[in-house]
Structures are given as C-alpha cells and as structure tokens.
Amino acid sequence: MIDIILLGTSALLPLPDRALTSAALFCEGHSILFDCGEGTQTSARKHGVSLMKTELIALTHYHGDHILGIPGLLQTMSCMGRTHKIYITGPEGLHEAMKPILELTDFISFDVELITLPEEGLKLCELINGWPNGARLNAFKTEHRVPSQGYCFTLSRPGKFFPERAQALNIPVKLWRVLQSGESITLDDKLINPSDVMGEARKGIKIIFTGDSTKCESIINASRDADLLICEATYGEESQAEKAQDYGHMIFSQAAQIARDSNVKKLWLTHFSQVMREPSQFLPNAQKIFPDSICCHDGMRITLKPDD
Numbered sequence: 103m104i105d106i107i108l109l110g111t112s113a114l115l116p117l118p119d120r121a122l123t124s125a126a127l128f129c130e131g132h133s134i135l136f137d138c139g140e141g142t143q144t145s146a147r148k149h150g151v152s153l154m155k156t157e158l159i160a161l162t163h164y165h166g167d168h169i170l171g172i173p174g175l176l177q178t179m180s181c182m183g184r185t186h187k188i189y190i191t192g193p194e195g196l197h198e199a200m201k202p203i204l205e206l207t208d209f210i211s212f213d214v215e216l217i218t219l220p221e222e223g224l225k226l227c228e229l230i231n232g233w234p235n236g237a238r239l240n241a242f243k244t245e246h247r248v249p250s251q252g253y254c255f256t257l258s259r260p261g262k263f264f265p266e267r268a269q270a271l272n273i274p275v276k277l278w279r280v281l282q283s284g285e286s287i288t289l290d291d292k293l294i295n296p297s298d299v300m301g302e303a304r305k306g307i308k309i310i311f312t313g314d315s316t317k318c319e320s321i322i323n324a325s326r327d328a329d330l331l332i333c334e335a336t337y338g339e340e341s342q343a344e345k346a347q348d349y350g351h352m353i354f355s356q357a358a359q360i361a362r363d364s365n366v367k368k369l370w371l372t373h374f375s376q377v378m379r380e381p382s383q384f385l386p387n388a389q390k391i392f393p394d395s396i397c398c399h400d401g402m403r404i405t406l407k408p409d410d
C-alpha cells in the first residue's frame with residue numbers, strides 16, 4: 103500500500119494557499135520526498151503529515167522553487183533530534199547545487215549523503231534497511247532549461263506462494279521466506295527456484311513524478327501503464343503552448359496527451375503558474391483528451407493498493 107500527498111502545487115512563486123512543488127510518498131513505514139520547494143514543511147504541518155522520517159529526497163532539478171525548502175526541513179529534523187542519515191539524489195550537478203544548502207546546515211545532527219541513482223534504478227532495500235523487496239526508484243531524463251529528471255517509483259509484487267508445492271518438495275518452513283523474497287535455495291544438492299513454489303508475478307504499483315519539463319517521449323515511455331502520473335502542467339490555455347515550450351513547461355492538454363499515450367490510470371496536474379488562480383477552470387482542456395485528469399491542490403492525497 104502506498105500513500106502519496108502533494109505538499110506544494112505552485113510554480114515559481116508561492117501563494118497563500120499554494121506552496122512550491124513537493125510530494126511525499128509513504129510505503130510501509132518508509133518515505134521519499136519528491137522535490138522540496140519553499141513552504142514544504144509548513145504545508146506538511148498544515149495537512150497533518152510528518153516528514154521527520156523522510157529517508158530520501160529525490161530532486162527533479164535545481165531551480166529554487168524545487169529545492170529552497172531543504173535547509174529549513176533539515177534544520178527542523180535536527181531540532182527534533184534526528185540522528186539517522188538522509189539521502190539526496192538528483193540529476194547531474196547535485197554536488198554543486200547542494201553545496202550552499204549543506205553549508206547553511208552544517209550544524210545538523212545527522213549525515214546527508216548525496217547519491218546518483220544507478221541507470222537500472224535503485225532497489226531501495228539495498229540502500230535503506232526495511233524497504234519492501236519490490237520497491238524501486240528509477241530516474242528518467244526530462245526536458246527543461248537545465249539538467250532535469252523525473253522519477254518512477256514501482257512496487258512490484260511476487261507471484262502467489264503455494265505452500266502445498268513447498269511441502270511436496272520437502273522444503274523446511276524456515277526457508278519459505280527465502281523463496282518468497284525471490285532467492286533460490288539449494289536443498290540436498292538440488293537447486294530450488296522461487297518459480298517452483300510461486301505463481302506468475304502479479305501487477306504491482308507504479309507512480310510517476312515528472313518535475314518540470316516540456317512534453318517529451320521519455321515521459322511517455324517511463325509512464326507506460328502507470329497507476330498515477332503526477333505531471334507538471336504550468337499553463338492551462340492552448341494559447342500558452344509557445345510560452346510553455348520557451349520556458350520548458352507544458353500546458354494542460356500536453357500533460358493529458360502524455361497520460362493518454364502512455365495508458366496511465368490517473369493524471370494529476372500540478373505545478374501551476376501563479377497567474378493561474380483557479381486552475382480547475384482550465385481542466386476541460388485536459389479532460390477532453392484524458393478524462394481521468396484532476397487539478398491538484400496542496401494536501402491532495404491518495405492511497406494506492408494493488409488491484410487484487
């Protein structure tokens with residue numbers, strides 16, 4: 103089960119009811135924060151979310167509206183007595199971008215480690231103890247005015263375990279967990295694979311967080327069949343398409359085209375220009391292309407569970 107809550111839905115400038123970009127993901131007691139714009143921690147408080155156990159901050163790029171909430175958040179974590187390490191990842195330029203932020207917070211009570219995600223994605227339990235075995239974070243390139251990347255979080259599910267098959271093979275109960283976790287075992291010189299006692303892998307959960315970008319193929323490819331696409335949609339009107347392209351952003355209808363072409367289940371539009379006071383007024387521009395489009399607001403949340 104995964105919970106996602108949007109903590110900020112504004113682009114560039116914060117508004118009284120709209121903090122700058124951030125989304126928190128919670129999965130079985132663990133959490134990742136995607137971007138951390140100004141106002142993130144205030145918004146978290148307002149919406150009853152604790153960020154104190156955040157283990158990884160995944161940055162899409164280093165524009166101020168996506169990172170300037172980090173120093174305050176790290177300071178609060180330190181004041182609250184945090185001692186365990188936090189990881190920060192992002193596209194190229196991470197060390198340079200984080201240097202002034204880490205200088206501002208060099209008194210904090212825990213370590214900050216900057217990491218680059220491997221090309222094949224990160225199996226989260228290999229970095230942080232306790233994450234479910236099937237939880238993985240991948241980055242994919244996006245097209246903004248500076249180096250940028252979006253994120254794909256997946257929680258895969260192994261096939262159903264059949265105890266009767268394990269019993270028929272005389273596998274001791276204490277080894278069942280090993281097979282259930284996807285590893286093979288050797289018993290009396292015989293190799294037993296998970297597939298000997300388990301069914302086909304079941305559909306898991308897939309969530310995409312784009313960060314700032316123009317409409318591009320890599321987002322469509324990364325979003326294929328996702329349960330939720332959280333997509334930037336800075337401008338609402340068709341007449342703003344050229345402006346959006348110039349600034350490295352999208353209009354509502356482009357985000358909807360990505361959702362349609364990648365066959366996602368739900369589209370959440372976010373990262374709204376400050377001049378767009380009522381984004382939902384332009385929602386029909388997205389819904390006529392992809393009906394399951396929603397205009398987000400700070401504090402919006404969803405719980406995603408596997409289908410079966």
Ligand SMILES: [Zn+2]
Pocket residue numbers: 113114123165167168314373
């Ligand atoms: Zn932005």
Ligand SMILES: [Zn+2]
Pocket residue numbers: 163165246314
């Ligand atoms: Zn930007």
